[in-house]
Amino acid sequence: MAHIQSAGTAVFAADTALKSAVKEYATQIEGALASNPFDVGNDALFEEWKNVACLSQAVSRIEQELRQIFDAAAQITSAKQIAAPTPHRISTDPVSLISEVTATDVVAKSSTGRPSGNSLLVLGALLTLLTESEFREINISAVAMATGVAQGSMAATLKRLIRDGYLLEASKGQYKLTGRG
Structure with a gap:
């Protein structure tokens, strides 16, 4: 990469x-x-x-x-998925069966959801260029130059901002803010 x-x-x-x-x-x-x-x-x-x-x-x-x-x-x-390591037997004790299991609820942790690094730089620049009301075409090269983010990183950064709910993309190069930023 x-x-x-x-x-x-x-x-x-x-x-x-x-x-x-x-x-x-x-x-x-x-x-x-x-x-x-x-x-x-x-x-x-x-x-x-x-x-x-x-x-x-x-x-x-x-x-x-x-x-x-x-x-x-x-x-x-x-x-890419990392393969799970094969289990190793530590002891030779006989296996005992559990007769009763109690279920517990899983509590999902809230993610920080705050952009950092390149995402933060690009989102800061886009806040001055875009609105929540309409899609606008942006020049990715100009945003990269203004933020100092490498041109090759811009596509991945924009995808990350879309995935995290900060931007919506209408067509290639047209974006608008979601109100989360």
Whole structure:
């Protein structure tokens, strides 16, 4: 899981750098076209801009794939069951039967239910962006950047907040608060 998160962080950094480069190329193209729209060098600059934009889109797709891989790995990890150890006989005393058993009620412990760690950071940011009345689309990358949470951890954190009853998800990327936060 940690390696997938590291890969997600690296891809996120590459995606951010490429998006910045696309913006810089766009600014250069605007300046070049404003100063001399018929310059031969403008075509080469435009081609470079298109190539960088294609790279940026490819890295964004890789980031989405890593997010899906992380989600799948998180589900597999949470589904793992530890095998019970085999019992060992300590003594050779004969087994006696119990003739009467009294039933007792089990009292469920209340969970703390309070988010911590990444969940607390992300929920704090979402409290400023979302309401209880309507679903809103959020930019997960922007929330990750604002909170300092690794991009690869965002999907798992959002799933945890949904599972714990802090958020509701309408469709991919659209959330609203439940009132629990």
